[in-house]
Amino acid sequence: MGEERERSVLSKMINKVKPFIAIVSLQFGYAGMYIISLISFRHGMSNFVLTTYRHLVATVVIAPFAFFLERKIRPRMTLPIFLRIVALGILEPVLDQNLYYLGMKATTATYASAFVNMLPAVTFVLAMIFRLEKINLKKVRSVAKIVGTSITVVGAMVMTLYKGPIVDFIKSGGTEHHVSTTESADKHWVTGTIMILASILSWAGYFILQSFTLKKYPAELSLTAWICLVGMIEDGIVALVMVRDLSAWKVGWDSRLLAAAYTGIVCSGIAYYVQGVVIRERGPVFLTSFSPLCMIITAALGTFVLGEKVHLGSILGSIIIVSGLYTVVWGKSKDGKDTETDEKIKELPxxxxxxxxxxxxxxxxxxxxxxxxxxxxxxxxxxxxxx
Known part of the structure; x- marks a missing residue:
């Protein structure tokens, strides 16, 4: 009996920790995507071509697993579900990724990843509008989610608007390259910011629509494969219109192939599946509340890989963002406990x-x-x- 209890307690602990580990790992994957994608862009790759190849790779990798592992539980495809998948393909693979890549090229990787911290706030507002998130100002957990989201936005603004002195963690030789990159980005700073904000709005809408779609089509792998396939076709059409030079489609054993493979497998195939599972268990607000971690990881990778300098404002903003993150997570954890209590009360004879x-x-x-x-x-x- 003692061993069974220990196994039961351990199993419950693992189930509670799984979403956290999955999302944190996902943020590391996204941070790597920003760095690798920016390197491929500097070598002349088009963002429209990258998104097409990205979802081609994701479809090839995910589709076999979806076909065999979910053949018994996969619901029948209907026209309303397919139209939702088409809309999901437009929101995330087409609009979000292309607008984000364009904004990142017009600014910097660190700046773009800092603005992703607006994602929890936008998703939170949309979730309230579509009644996916219940708010009761008389309860502490609801106030904690609102305050935490606000703190996260403040931290992002501090990191973006206040630079401060440079903090040298390591001696880097990439100063000259970083300055030239910043100077060129300043010419399109406003345009890049608008594109990034538009991509965040599209990304938040994708999470909301994905949450509704999973209720009608509860097969995460199959839904991921469909989104990648439809997104690849839609991206291909957009790329053929925007990129007239056929030589831009050539890929060799270089950073272009690495970017297409990495983003396709990690950031489209695996990410869509993990997001679907976490959204079904914890909701879209819980998922997006971890996005600030990506900015911190990206800033660290930018320092070591690209030789970018870290400013005091980035450090202060990161601290504020993490504080807001934990506040939101605390509020969401109280939601889970209240739900379990209500279910136990209902089961009382x-x-x-x-x-x-x-x-x-x-x-x-x-x-x-x-x-x-x-x-x-x-x-x-x-x-x-x-x-």
């Missing part, structure tokens, strides 16, 4: 006995006698009618 209720009906009856009403207790649980 009613005692199978006869209850006598004495009702003083002297004012209504001319005889002045008290009536006894006998009500047999239901054998069913709360929420159901007895027979």
């Amino acid at each position: 009613i005692t199978n006995s006869i209850t006598s209720i004495s009702v003083d009906d002297s004012r209504l009856s001319s005889e002045g006698d008290a009536k006894i009403v006998t009500i047999p207790a239901s054998k069913s649980s709360f929420g159901t009618r007895g027979t």
